Amino acid sequence: MASVKLCEICSGIDFQRHIFGDNGLQYNVKDVDIGSIGDIITRKRLCSLCQLLEQSFDTTRISKDAHCILQAVHFCLCPMQWSAKHDEFLECHHPRHVDFIVESEKFQSVTFQVCLNPVPRGFGLDGDSDRLLGETHASRFSGRLFEETADPVLFKKWLDLCESHHGDKCHLPIWPRSPPQPENLLVIDVKHSCVTTAPPACRFVALSYVWGSAKQKKLTHADWPILSQKGALEGENIPATIKDAIQVTEAIGEQYCWIDTLCIFQDDPASQQDQISQMGAIYSRALLTIVAAAGDAGSGLQGVRPGTRDVRQDIIHLPTISLLKIVDDSTSPLSIYDRISPWQTRAWTFQERLFSRRLLIFREKQIYWHCKTASWLEEKFLESEEPVKMNVLELLVHDDVTIPRSLAEWKPCYRSVKTESDKFYEIYSRLLRGYSVRQLSFGSDILNAFAGATRALALLGGDEFIWGLPKSHFANSLTWTISSVSNRRRNTCSQTVLMQDGTARELPFPTWSWSSWCCGGARNIRTSEKGTALESCIITFYSRLISGKLVRITQSSPVHTSAGVSRSPAPQWLELPQTIEKLVDITAGEEVLHSGFLTFWTSTATIYFFIERPNPHRRGPPRHTCLSTTGEVLKAIPCSSSLKTAQGDDLDVDHEISILDLVIIGGEALVGAGTISRLSGNGRMLHALSARHLKIRG
Structure with missing residues (x-):
């Protein structure tokens, strides 16, 4: 097939080098300045490529002086490899796409893929439906023509290939x-x-x-x-x-x-x-x-x-290869x-x-x-x-948000995740973070739409979930936070729970659960990451059932029993808890429905927050400072989020001091404890909840 007409600039482009690289080194292939949009419009009469570019760009939204740059870009996610021969990082051997980018405020781009055959063929898998292309097959990575109406034969072949070649x-x-x-x-x-x-x-x-x-x-x-x-x-x-x-x-x-x-x-x-x-x-x-x-x-x-x-699939036929315009x-x-x-x-x-x-x-x-x-x-x-x-x-x-078939096959993202229990908590945290940014039409569905994930996690870790929180890490998962304070909105809906007798109960989402805040927008719910030595279970929590009974929320390594007996030395600042009322055993087959009320004995702390007034001579936002009862500065951080007074009022820069009553529910020792020694004498970070955010009974 005869090649198209090209102008002097386009005919001088080494497309082979851009597509296949320079000995695998991408940085050796420099970008090419194709000229301004005005130049491309002028050359389109003499150049088929310039004509196609002019048709592809919305020239009414960009300046005629904006320049068009040719770049080589990857369509795959292959990791880079180290080459001892070249003493450099090598790109993957897959041919790249070429991208024509208009550098202006109204960013636009047109992408072409390589076609090794002069004319891309139809389906083109050649032969039996269960055969894959070999490494050296001439059609590999080439373009393929398709129609306005999709070909279901292609979908069937994809399914057959996956079933016959991809295994378990x-x-x-x-x-x-x-x-x-x-x-x-x-x-x-x-x-x-x-x-x-x-x-x-x-x-x-x-x-x-x-x-x-x-x-x-x-x-x-x-x-x-x-x-x-x-x-x-x-x-x-x-x-x-x-x-x-x-x-x-x-x-x-x-x-x-x-x-x-x-x-x-x-x-x-x-x-x-x-x-x-x-x-x-x-x-x-x-x-x-x-x-x-x-x-x-x-x-x-x-x-x-x-x-x-x-x-619409536009093709530019060059002497040795063809370029097929990317549709999507x-x-x-x-x-x-x-x-x-x-x-x-x-x-x-x-x-x-x-x-x-x-x-x-x-x-x-x-x-x-x-x-x-x-x-x-x-x-x-x-x-x-x-x-x-x-x-x-x-x-x-979103392949980064996944769930494994077993904890053994999960690859942790953090060094501190070492045990299977830590793996389970990390998987839960990642799933919750991915789910919480999604939107719901009805706030009452917030746990229902996550039920498949919690049920699989329960099987994965031999655990149980209470209002979206795992029992085995209950204290730690209570310390969830919402990244976008400006979009904070209380979920005032209720969850419909069916009793064994067929009657329905409407239960409001408890304020201590992340389910009490609606999904959607930029809101991102995060759980606190574990330190290298999590201080386990400072508190023993009990959940009150709809029937009125209390059941213990058993965690990984409880410190206290229901009778108040310590199994391990308690932190020096922590008093031994009083005895919780005698628990009633749950009989086999008895209905276990959690009401949303927690019962526990805990230590509390009164925290004084001091807000610096804005300083016109200092750049950046004002800071809030955590003070001890003697006025000693414990920590000062930027005011990236709004604070509330004990009465629930917004705390702005017109206030100087706010007093918050907090419930201490856990703590952890972090790597490099000396860097946080001002927070606590032994380098331990304490987790606390505002008392007004807890629905507490007992």
Whole structure:
């Protein structure tokens, strides 16, 4: 095929060097100044590449004097390797993309990928559906043409490749000890277009999507006799996303699909509570999860039906290679942030993503495959023997927030995490941090949408959760904080709890639990990180059940028994607790429902806060200073968050001193204790809660 016309500047670009690097050293490949936007517009009559660039940029939003720079960028997440031969860090051997970037306030970029073949072919896997491309295959990393309407044969081949080549990493459910099939599981039979009871060892596809404002067809006991009949769903008014998911399930050769609105009785609180508690297991057992990442229930899955997406693949044919314009920019994080979908921000989809081992992701212009081993997409040949992880999916699927099948396979992020108990707490902390930034329509769902994670964690660590906090680390998890003080908002909703007799109780979320603060926006709930020598269980906590009984919240290494007997030397500042009222044993099969009230005996501290008045001669925010009763300065830190008085009023720079009553619940020794010696004589950090934030009884 004849090469295109190129101007003097574009014809002088060594694209081979940009794409494949200079002996693997990226820094040896310098950026190229293509010229100003005005120059590109002038040259477009003589250069096909300049013409395509001018068409790709929105020249009405950028200055004609803004310059366009050519850079080599990675589409993968491969780590750098050290080369003893070159005594330098080497980049991965994967060919890079070339990115034309306009350096202006209105940042814009156009990205091209390499095509090793003059004309990118269609599906192009050559041969049997279970064969991967070899390391030296000519089509490896080349571009691939695709149509406005997606090809389900490609999705089927991706599934076949994963099942036949990726082994247990993708085959085993992401759940401790591999869960059995959930009880009372209903599925959609796409072959007979009806809702039915799942057969034993059911192989099914799940849908992860956002409800939105679309009118939903919901399963009720009154509709069950109708919807369970063959052909019942064909005439129903079902949202586009659900219709498309059913169509994709059938197109890839699977018979059953699980979708929440049609597989959970929406008018039965007991059934809802039962299925919500099993949501993690449902998505963990799903063969594949279809992700609607480009809208809500009414938006449909882009590419399934004609006219649902706009696909244009521009190609520049050079003498030795061709450049294929990227349809869905996978190199620029800015392009991803600009198109964050509701699916990425909703709380309910957090655990759906967390437990899905395979994802078929429908974005606005392209469809992606993501599993525990590899990432694939429509416009590039990546189905090779060497799996590749792509930049474009890093922010979409959040692979940094995961849950292991066992504590043994978890790799800690901090040096202080050494024991399995510490691993468990770290996993819990990371999951809570990832979940808490997501948004909920109803504050009453804050624990329900996290139920799959807490149930899996309970199995993982042999633990129990009380209002979202693990019993084994109860004192430490009480010290959670919210990073964004300006967005602090109390969750005044209640949790509906079903009793064994079928009656419902409305319980407000206790103020000591993070669930008492709504998810969403920039709010980020963090638990305190463990020091190298956590001072375990200064307090023995007891939870009051709805029945009125007290049950002890057993932690890792309790210091005190219920009778007030110390098992280990108590800190010098701590008095021995008084005896808690005699506990009543819980009988087998007895209902255990926590009311939200805590009973405990603890030491308290009165802390004096001094706020410095703003100094016009000093830069930076005012500071608040922690004082001892004698006026000695203990610690001074910037006022990054607002303080409250004991009466709950905001403490601003017009106040000088505030007195807060705090409950001391724990402490830890940190590395380099000498640096915090002003906090305590033995280098120990104490954890405290404001007494007004606790709902205390006893």
